[in-house]
Amino acid sequence: MTGVVIQVTDTILIPEDELTFSFVRASGPGGQNVNKVATAVQLRFDAGGSPSLPDDVRRRLLKLAGSRATEEGVLVLTARRFRSQHRNREDAVERLVALVRRAAAKPKKRRKTKPSKASVERRLEAKLRRSQLKGSRRPPRPDHGDE
Numbered sequence: 001m002t003g004v005v006i007q008v009t010d011t012i013l014i015p016e017d018e019l020t021f022s023f024v025r026a027s028g029p030g031g032q033n034v035n036k037v038a039t040a041v042q043l044r045f046d047a048g049g050s051p052s053l054p055d056d057v058r059r060r061l062l063k064l065a066g067s068r069a070t071e072e073g074v075l076v077l078t079a080r081r082f083r084s085q086h087r088n089r090e091d092a093v094e095r096l097v098a099l100v101r102r103a104a105a106k107p108k109k110r111r112k113t114k115p116s117k118a119s120v121e122r123r124l125e126a127k128l129r130r131s132q133l134k135g136s137r138r139p140p141r142p143d144h145g146d147e
Contacts, residue, residue: 006093008100014052019093020044023085040080043092048073053100061103075099 004016023038047053047061047069062069069075077099079092115123 006097008097009104012052012054012057012100012104014045014050014096014100018045018050018052019096021089021092037085039083039085039088040078041085041088041092043075043077043079043089043096045075045077045096046073047075056106057100057104060107061100064099064103 006014006016006019008014020043022042022044024040024042025038047058047065050058053061058073061075062073065075068077075096077092077095079088079095081091082088
């Protein structure tokens with residue numbers, strides 16, 4: 001493991017040699033430069049095969065990534081916000097780090113709850129009032145006339 005290591009959390013470190021960068025021409029701002037220089041950055045990270053990620057984080061990361069992840073588990077992020085290749089490269093890495101941090105946060109377990117007796121009572125009372133209001137709008141039924 002040589003080169004730069006990106007610290008995502010206290011326990012997750014991603015060596016930069018696990019990231020692949022390719023540069024493509026970007027649309028958007030840049031004037032004549034946009035037609036000549038490949039400033040957009042495409043970052044690829046093999047999340048499915050990375051030894052740097054714990055299994056639970058890997059699963060959550062691929063789920064969070066959605067369409068940005070291939071079927072093989074490779075994360076593809078494209079950055080074209082800035083006019084310079086260097087800034088776009090930094091932007092792509094920052095977005096990857098943010099995504100991995102979100103995946104590293106363990107979701108809270110859902111606790112089953114029951115509505116309180118008072119809330120059930122209020123709901124039923126409101127339904128009854130609503131029913132009576134709507135019933136009062138109906139014309140009287142002819143079969144229940146005074147006899």
